Structures are given as C-alpha cells and as structure tokens.
Amino acid sequence: MTKRQTKGILMNILMEIKKRRAFIMSLAMIIVLGIFSCLVFSIWKEYKEAIIDNQKKQMLLTTQSMGDNLRAFIEGYQADVNSLCAMEEEKYKKTGEKTWSVLEEYVNYHTRYVYDAILEDKDGNLLKSIHGFGIVDTYSVTEIDEDTSFRQCRLKNGEIYLVVKKEIEDGKSVSILINTKSYNDTLVSNIRLGTNGYVLIKDSQGTILTHPQRSQWGINVISGRKVMFPEADLTSLEQMIDRQNRGETGVAEYYSYWWADPGVPEVKKISAFCPVYIGKGFLVMSAVIDYDDIYIPVAAGFFKLGLVSVGIVAVVLGMVFYIGALWLQKRKDREEITYLLELNNILEEMHQSEETIAHQQRLQIMGTMTGGIAHEFNNLLTPIMGYAELLMLELDETSDGYENAMEIYEASSKAKEIIQQISSLSRKNMETAYKTVNAGKVLRRAAKMVTSVCPPNVKVEEDIKLDEECFLGNETQINQVILNICVNAIHAIGHKEGKIFIKSQVVMPYELEQYKQSSVSGEWDSYIRISVFDNGEGMSEETLKQIFDPFFTTKKNGVGTGLGLSLVEQIIHSHKGHIFAESSVGVGSIFHIFLPVNEQKEHEGNPTVEGDRDGDLRLLIIDDNPKVLKLLEKNFSKLKVTIISCMNFEEARKTLKEQEVDAVISEQYVEGKSGANFCMSLKGTYPGLIRIIMADRVTKEIVEAKRRKIIDDYIDKPVSDSAILKAVKNCIEKM
Incomplete structure (x- = not known):
C-alpha cells in the first residue's frame, strides 16, 4: 500500500469521524433544543395558567367586594324604609293622623340615588308620591324578610328602577325607588375589565337588574336573549347561569356573545360570580371579561421573548430573563392581591364610616325636627299658661273657675317640663x-x-x-x-x-x-x-x-x-x-x-319680682307670634311697665329711633332671622340698652353671644312677665 493510498484511507476515516461527530453534535443539539422546547413550553403553560388564575382571583375578589357593597347598599335602604314607617307611626301616635309627609323630606335629603318614595294600597294603587308615577310592571322580586322585598319595577313614566318595598298594615306598602342609572353609573360601570368587560347584577332567577345596555334591564339572561337573538347558541351560557342561580361562587370559562357590538360576535369569555345574600333570597354579582384580553397580551410577549432566545447563549440568557420576569410577575401578582385585600378592608371601613355618618345625619335631622316641635309647643304654651295665670288672679280661690284655671296651669307646666326634657336631649x-x-x-x-x-x-x-x-x-x-x-x-x-x-x-x-x-x-x-x-x-x-x-x-x-x-x-x-x-x-x-353629695341645697323657687314692678320700665318685645305679644301686653298692662311690641326687626329698628327703651327682649329667630345678630347690630348704636333673647333651646350661637357680651342674658321659652322682669332686673344689677 502506497503512502497515497494510506493517506487516502486515513482521510476517509477522519472524514467519517467528523461526520459521526457532527451527527452526534447535531443529535445532541436536537435533544437539547427538544428539552429546551419542552422546558419552554412547560414554563409557558405554567406562566399562562398562573396569569389567568391570578386574573380570575382578582376578578372574584372584585366581584365579592362589589357584592358586599351591594348588600350594604340594600340593607341601608331597608333600614331607611323601616325608619320611615317608624317615624310615621310615632307621628300618628302624637297627632292621630297619617300624612306620610316624611316621604317627601326623605326624598329631598337623598337625591343622589333615591328617585322617589311612594305609598300604595293593597291593590297597588298609588296613594302618595313625590313625582306622581306609580309602578306599572314588576320584573324581579327578591324576598328579604316577611314584610320587605327588593324589586325591579317599571314606572308609568317608562323608566326602570330598583325598589325596596315594605308591606305595612291594611295591605298598604311603602317603597323607596332607587335610580338604577345613577347606581350603575356611579358604583358599577366605572369598574373596567379589559376592552369590552363589564359588571352586571342579576336576581336568583336570571333576570338582569343592571347591564351596560339599558335595553337588557328587566329581561331574563337566557329566555330574554333567545327572544332578542333567536339564532344565538346559548348552551355554554346556560350551564354557567345554572351555577349562578344555584347560589354558587366561582369563575367559569364559557362561550357567549358581545351583545352590544355590531353583528353580535361570538367570543370566549371569563366570568367571576358570587351570590349576594339579602335576607331570605340572594342576587348574583357577575364580572365578565374577554378571554383574549388576558391570553393575547401574554402570548405576544412570550413569543417576542422566544425570538430573542436564539442560540445557546440566547437560550441561557432567555431562561435567566424569563425566570427573573416570572419571579417579578409573581411578586407583582402577590402585591396586587395584597393591594386588593387592603382595598377590600378600606372599602369595608369606608362602608362602616358611611353608615356612621348616615346615622349621625339622621340624628341631626331628628334633633332639628325636635327643636322645631319645641318651638311650636312653646308658642302654644305661652298664651295657655299666661291666660290661666290671669284667670287665677281674677277669680275667687274658692270658685270652680279658679280650680279649672289651676288645672290648666299645672297641666301646661308639666307640658313645659316635657318639652325642656326633649330639648335637652336634642341639643x-x-x-x-x-x-x-x-x-x-x-x-x-x-x-x-x-x-x-x-x-x-x-x-x-x-x-x-x-x-x-x-x-x-x-x-x-x-x-x-x-x-x-x-x-x-x-x-x-x-x-x-x-x-x-x-x-x-x-x-x-x-x-x-x-x-x-x-x-x-x-x-x-x-x-x-x-x-x-x-x-x-x-x-x-x-x-x-x-x-x-x-x-x-x-x-x-x-x-x-x-x-x-x-x-x-x-x-x-x-x-x-x-x-x-x-x-x-x-x-x-x-x-x-x-x-x-354636695351639702349646698338646690335653690328652690324664683325670687319675688315685686320690687321689679315698682320701677317705670320701657320694654321693647319682638316676636312674630301675635298671641304671645297679646298675652304679654295684657300682663304688663297691670304693672308699671311700658310695653312696646313689634313683629319683625325692621319695625323694631324704627321704634328704637323714635322712642327710648330700657331693654329689648327678642325671639331667638324672627321670620327666619337671628335675634342674636339683631342684638349685635344694636350694641354700638345703643350702648346702654339691655339685650335679652327668648330661646326655644340653648344653642352654641346663644352661649357665644352671651360670652362675648353681644347679649346680656337669655331666658327659656315659654316666657312670662315675671321671667322677663327677673332677667331685666339681673341685667340692671350687673351694670
């Protein structure tokens, strides 16, 4: 064998070795790429599922939080309708008459969500309403208790409202009508889910209570849409609605349609839902999002990452970046979940604060009403007590008339004590x-x-x-x-x-x-x-x-x-x-x-005012009640006291310019204007003038006015000639 032949054989062996080495390397590369692809696919699948699961959890948390808010919203109006009935019953005990004027006051104070408050008889006929529209159709009824229910109704004006209805005596009912559009626009529709997602509320029978499309209010989510869209396949939707109507809580993937889009396209959706229990029944809070709003952004991002990961170095770097990105994403997801939990706690605290504020507002309204009642009773008691006292002075003490006048005076004195007790609680x-x-x-x-x-x-x-x-x-x-x-x-x-x-x-x-x-x-x-x-x-x-x-x-x-x-x-x-x-x-x-125990005994009785009556006093009394002025004029006519009466501040100013007076005694409010402000305007012009306020109830304004010397004193109503003279005497002694 020649050297050329030997060299050729060696060259063939080397070539074969190189081919086998290239084959082994190619096979190893394929195996590595296969393993890498499987790893990448596994990571991608886990990543996609984690993102979608986290999104589902977030949707479910949002749904449950909104469900809690809806429950509190309905319970608040349930409490309101109970309070309206209780207030009317209390007024009936006092007056013997049911006017239901409290409905108008309630609507005027709750205009944000409340459209109207109505009273109906047992046949549904309208007895009392602010806007005058009765209920024509009822689409949904959810029982809260034996007497109260939550409804969706259409009024005679054609609009659909949410209604909290309470049955009362004789088959009558009181209802609060909630403006569905205001509630939906303020508390529901501002929750954005993807490009087309939305939140809707249904009852336990599938009737839609709120929806972005107002045309779907009041229809059944299955039967109603079959009528509106007869060619639509609602099999998948029916399975999910069946779960909701059974009161389940969960997240479902299903096939449905975007009902508001042109052509009503079929899409895959994700819905998170939970029951909202209100008494005996429940409603369904549901959040809906397009599946592609979650899947497509995730897939696009991962595809771009795969293009960058070409080659071994790119693969390694891509894996590092991917793992890092996955860790950051999970951390972000945990932070988002923590944030949502904190947000849920904040919403609960806000709800409790709103209830407390609402309770305080109701107490303030009751205090204001009590003050007005005390004012009217004082105006009535002043002439009753005054004329009874005059009769006692004119009649023989042994006569029946004197005894009758004494009974009137004592009864009105007890009424005065009761009014003072009520006022002490209302301020x-x-x-x-x-x-x-x-x-x-x-x-x-x-x-x-x-x-x-x-x-x-x-x-x-x-x-x-x-x-x-x-x-x-x-x-x-x-x-x-x-x-x-x-x-x-x-x-x-x-x-x-x-x-x-x-x-x-x-x-x-x-x-x-x-x-x-x-x-x-x-x-x-x-x-x-x-x-x-x-x-x-x-x-x-x-x-x-x-x-x-x-x-x-x-x-x-x-x-x-x-x-x-x-x-x-x-x-x-x-x-x-x-x-x-x-x-x-x-x-x-x-x-x-x-x-x-304080050893000093309480001072009993009022000091005599006989000494007060010896002086020649000129008093200007301002009160917009002519009966009170007439009584005081009659009482003071028997004394050495000149009385000048006025029914408004303009008349009083004119009198002060024309005549000299020793003291001005003014009602706390005359024709809606403050007596304290009137006394302040007199301070500089008439520096020696005594200024006294007749108060239905002691307010911060009155106490501050006395402290700052705007007025010299105040006396509680109902007033008498002796009380006025005593107050004037005390002011004269202090000067």
Whole structure:
C-alpha cells in the first residue's frame, strides 16, 4: 500500500469521524433544543395558567367586594324604609293622623340615588308620591324578610328602577325607588375589565337588574336573549347561569356573545360570580371579561421573548430573563392581591364610616325636627299658661273657675317640663359649667325618659330613696349617662321579657371602698349611689374588663360605635364620681355610680319680682307670634311697665329711633332671622340698652353671644312677665 493510498484511507476515516461527530453534535443539539422546547413550553403553560388564575382571583375578589357593597347598599335602604314607617307611626301616635309627609323630606335629603318614595294600597294603587308615577310592571322580586322585598319595577313614566318595598298594615306598602342609572353609573360601570368587560347584577332567577345596555334591564339572561337573538347558541351560557342561580361562587370559562357590538360576535369569555345574600333570597354579582384580553397580551410577549432566545447563549440568557420576569410577575401578582385585600378592608371601613355618618345625619335631622316641635309647643304654651295665670288672679280661690284655671296651669307646666326634657336631649351640651342639682328630681326625670324609649317587653322600675340631696354637676350629662346605660340594658335583654331597675340612696364612703378596693379620701362625707340593674344576657369576665375601652363593642358592625360606656365613664369622672360594673352570663348586669353629695341645697323657687314692678320700665318685645305679644301686653298692662311690641326687626329698628327703651327682649329667630345678630347690630348704636333673647333651646350661637357680651342674658321659652322682669332686673344689677 502506497503512502497515497494510506493517506487516502486515513482521510476517509477522519472524514467519517467528523461526520459521526457532527451527527452526534447535531443529535445532541436536537435533544437539547427538544428539552429546551419542552422546558419552554412547560414554563409557558405554567406562566399562562398562573396569569389567568391570578386574573380570575382578582376578578372574584372584585366581584365579592362589589357584592358586599351591594348588600350594604340594600340593607341601608331597608333600614331607611323601616325608619320611615317608624317615624310615621310615632307621628300618628302624637297627632292621630297619617300624612306620610316624611316621604317627601326623605326624598329631598337623598337625591343622589333615591328617585322617589311612594305609598300604595293593597291593590297597588298609588296613594302618595313625590313625582306622581306609580309602578306599572314588576320584573324581579327578591324576598328579604316577611314584610320587605327588593324589586325591579317599571314606572308609568317608562323608566326602570330598583325598589325596596315594605308591606305595612291594611295591605298598604311603602317603597323607596332607587335610580338604577345613577347606581350603575356611579358604583358599577366605572369598574373596567379589559376592552369590552363589564359588571352586571342579576336576581336568583336570571333576570338582569343592571347591564351596560339599558335595553337588557328587566329581561331574563337566557329566555330574554333567545327572544332578542333567536339564532344565538346559548348552551355554554346556560350551564354557567345554572351555577349562578344555584347560589354558587366561582369563575367559569364559557362561550357567549358581545351583545352590544355590531353583528353580535361570538367570543370566549371569563366570568367571576358570587351570590349576594339579602335576607331570605340572594342576587348574583357577575364580572365578565374577554378571554383574549388576558391570553393575547401574554402570548405576544412570550413569543417576542422566544425570538430573542436564539442560540445557546440566547437560550441561557432567555431562561435567566424569563425566570427573573416570572419571579417579578409573581411578586407583582402577590402585591396586587395584597393591594386588593387592603382595598377590600378600606372599602369595608369606608362602608362602616358611611353608615356612621348616615346615622349621625339622621340624628341631626331628628334633633332639628325636635327643636322645631319645641318651638311650636312653646308658642302654644305661652298664651295657655299666661291666660290661666290671669284667670287665677281674677277669680275667687274658692270658685270652680279658679280650680279649672289651676288645672290648666299645672297641666301646661308639666307640658313645659316635657318639652325642656326633649330639648335637652336634642341639643349638644353647650354650657359645661356645673351647678347644684337635686339628685332625686334628675333621676326621676331620667327614669321617665328611659320608660319612654323602652319596648313593650321591657319594664322599668325605680326605688329612689333621696330627699333633698344634691350634687354639683350637669343635668343633661347625667341624663345621658343613665340613658346610655339603660339603652345597653335594652339591647342585652333583646326580645325576651325583661326588667330594668333603677335604685338610688345616700351611702357612706366605706361602701365605695368595697368596689374601689382602696381607701377613699375624706374630701366627701357621703355619696349618692345609683344602681342600674337588668336581667339581660350578661357579660363574661373578659368582656367586663373592656366595656369602658373606647370603640370596644359586642354589637354587630354598623350597630354600635363602642363609645357609649367610654363616654359614660368620662362624664362620671368629670363629676368627681366613680362607676363600677358587675355581670354574670345569663343572669344580667349591674352598674354602680357614686356621686359625691354636695351639702349646698338646690335653690328652690324664683325670687319675688315685686320690687321689679315698682320701677317705670320701657320694654321693647319682638316676636312674630301675635298671641304671645297679646298675652304679654295684657300682663304688663297691670304693672308699671311700658310695653312696646313689634313683629319683625325692621319695625323694631324704627321704634328704637323714635322712642327710648330700657331693654329689648327678642325671639331667638324672627321670620327666619337671628335675634342674636339683631342684638349685635344694636350694641354700638345703643350702648346702654339691655339685650335679652327668648330661646326655644340653648344653642352654641346663644352661649357665644352671651360670652362675648353681644347679649346680656337669655331666658327659656315659654316666657312670662315675671321671667322677663327677673332677667331685666339681673341685667340692671350687673351694670
């Protein structure tokens, strides 16, 4: 074999080796690429599923959060319709007449979502309405309880509204009509899901309550769309709606159509849904998104990443970047989930705050109404008491007429006391200065107030063993203490038969020591002990330790603030007193209040005003009630006092320019204008003029005006000639 032949064989062997090496390398490369492709495909599948699952979770969280808001929204209007019925019933007890004027007041204060509040008879005929449109058709009914239901109805004006309806006596019903468009535009449609996604609400039968297309309101999601779109295949949609109508919570992928788009294209959708339970029934909150809104952006991004990952280095770098991107995405998803959870908590807190604000607004409205009622009653009581007193002066004390006049005067005096009690509850505690208060009188009045707010199943008993003992304090605050404790007792008793027992007596300091478990200073010789018993459900030792902590409450969310007993403890401590509680589960609770006895007795009666009548006074009285002015003119005509009466401030200014007067006594508000502002305008022009306000209730404006010397004094209505002369005399003595 020659060298050329040997070289040729070696060259062939080397070529074969190279071919085999290239084949092995190619095979290895194919295997690596195959493994890489499988790895990439596995990662892609996991990534896609993770993104879609996270999106589904977010949609479900959003749906549940909106469902909670919808439940709270409906419960709020359920509470409102109950309050309207209760307020009308209370007014009926007082006046014997049901006008349902409270419906108009309610609609005027809730114009954001409330369109109307109506009253219907048992046949559905309209009895009372603000806008005058009755209900024509009812598309959906969801029972809340035996008397209340949530409905979707069409009115005579052709518009569809959500309705909270309550059945009352004689087959009548009261309904609050919620503006569906306002609710949908404000709280539903602003939630954006992808390019075409939306949120809708249905009842448990599949009737659509809200939808981006108003034409679909009131139709059944299956049967209604079969009528509107007879050629559409709704098999997949029917399976999902069946789950929703059974009250399930979940996320479903299904095939449906974009009903609002031209041509009604068929698409794959994702829907997150949950039931919203309202009493006996439930609604369905559903969020819908196009499947491609999730899938296409993810696929496009991953495809671009794959193009970059060409070659081994590119593959390695691509894997590194992909893993990093996946980690960041998961971290972002966790942050988004955490954010949504926090957002859900914030929404719940906002909802609780809204309930509290709404409750405070209702209390403010009730306080304003109470103040107006007190004003009207004072105007009525002034002539009744005045003319009764005149009759008593003119009649023989042994005559029947004198006895009748005495009965009228005493009855109107009791009415005056009741009005003052109502006013003391309807206003803030403007005057914080303490005075000597008769403990027995305060506790008996407080017991009467508690009796008036107790339901029929709760009885109030009292055993107040006090003579003339007094304490230094604020009567309104002590009333608030007793009322707060007793209201808690009413809640603890619930619907069972129960009893509240208020007991009071004078005790020595050593009885306080057994509760305080430490020696008591000798600053006070004796204490007034007030004990409030109830046979409610009682409290555990753990609960008992926290009852005076601010914001601690055992009531449901939105029912209690947890500030009642904290405020009670603060008031008692400000009176230099002590409060203790004892309780046993299933037995009841006892609250013991100790207030130091003030040796100074309460000043009884009014000082005589005979001395006042000897002087020649000229008084200008301003009041827009002619009956009050006529009575005062008649009373003052018997005294050496010149009375000039005016019915408005313009007439009073003219009188002051023409005549000299010693004092101006003005109604708190005359024709809607402030008497305090009128007195302020006189201060510079008539520096020596006495300025007095006749107040239906003491307000911050009145107290501040007296403190700043804008007015010299104020007197409570109903007024009399003696009260006016006494106030003028006091002001003259201070000058």
